[in-house]
Amino acid sequence: MKSKWLGARALDALTWAVVALMLAPIIWLLWSSLHLPAELALDGEPSEGLRWRNYVDLWLQVDFFNYFANSLLVCGAATLVSTAFAACAAYALARFRFRGEKAVSMSITATQVVPGMLFFLPLYMLYRHIGDEWGVAMLDTRHGLVFLYVALFTPASIWIMRGFFVSVPRELEEAAILDGCSRLGAFVRVVLPLCAPGLIATATFVFLLAWDELFFAWVLTSSPEVQTIPVGIRLFINQFQHRVDLMMAAGAVATLPVLVVFFAGQRYFIKGLAAGAVKG
Template identity: 50%
Template sequence: MAKSYTESIKIKKRRKRIAANIILTIMVISSIFPIAWMFLSSLMTQGDLATGTLGKPINWQNYIEMWKNINFFAYLKNSLIICGVTTLVTLSLAVFAGYAVAKYKFPGSGIFGSTVLATQMIPGMMFLLPLYMMFINVQEKFGIKIVNTYPGLIITYSAFFIPFSIWILRGFFATIPKELEEAARIDGCSKFGALIRVILPISTTGIIATGIYIFLMAWDELLFAWVLTTDISTQTIPVGIRLYVGNFQNRYDLMMAASVVTTIPVLIMFFALQKKFISGMTAGAVKG
């Protein structure tokens, strides 16, 4: 009887494990399929793509033609500059704010943390028109050009990504024992010195995870980049990819090739830092 009961428990566990594996497999396939289809589409001719058939032979010419159809390198350069500077600016501000909220109690500190997270519940589209009008008014009244400039997009992206970055880093800093800072203070460090010399070096995992999040969000953003930039001097990759459709003709084959090229640096960065990204995000979720 006991043996029968034990076997039934093992069978239930095995069924649960099989069901979990099936669900995970479906989720993985669902995640990989769009990427695989994007890559296959980038190797198809325009005619084959329109009919939904994989052409033979494989058409690598799309990857050469995509650079000639539009100045894709200019969009790549703009994205790297804007996303890179946005990541640095956002991290510089979010690190200090997140540490202050996590470690120091001040009037309204609890409400401040909740308010920071609440700002992410408002759709970004609602800010588009007011932000654009504000930039135009600043330009008309003070002569400071913000629309169609690097600083305009960097300021916009930083403003959007700072709140959530503070929330992520706040949770991560909250897991660091306060005794570490106290020991540094005893050794002669100021509060700022303790943060720079002790806290930040052991917080690199969380900071890198937050930096990856910021960079990826800025890299994929289209709506504000489309409205706040007007020519190739400042337009980013998502805007450039959009021009393959409806600019002169609908070249979905070139758009897919450009999408693959755009995805490669992001994938390289993510896989190179995935351990730090995952451990940083999970550490920040423990307490906060």
């Protein structure tokens, strides 16, 4: 009994140590955002109190609202479209048997083992071709980023949703069809409400990945009117390198929506990942 008690306490101590290690950068971020740059130096003198003015300067001296609004618009649109596509595709894979089903499943899985960076050159050439031949601008546009994020994050979202659809008994749909619903009506009125946790988990998954994405947002956009928060913070390094406090404040503000979304959908997010991993 004593050895088990010691083992449990050691595991608790290790857990808290890992939590403290993960929270340390966030605490430093918040602390640095409330102090002057000179105070962050080794020989800096402490101030009389916290400098909340840094957050005011962030919105006044830097066009941070534009980056923030772009991120909300792009990530929100990508989340809605990707979740809708994933729900439809996952339902088809979970309920129907058709020729090429295994090939489709393997293709979706294969996209997850290829580094996204390898898609850059073909994607850039495709965007240039669409702009030159069809007259539809894709480079340096919000809808270009939305299209990219939907393509990148939908495959993994399909597998998250598929686990939920498999867990819904077919008899419920059959009963709805017997009562007069079409297949689409049964899907919308019966299956989707039962799979609401899966929808929330998928939307959370897509939003978190899209919000933090930097590489494609950096190389596919060039004007501040369409650039997102990760790009804006990256530009701060060159434009405001002497204002470390503003960069830290920007990082804190950028982290806030991510924390809100994650904690709001945490229970469904973890449940969705587990369902997508263990359901047949």
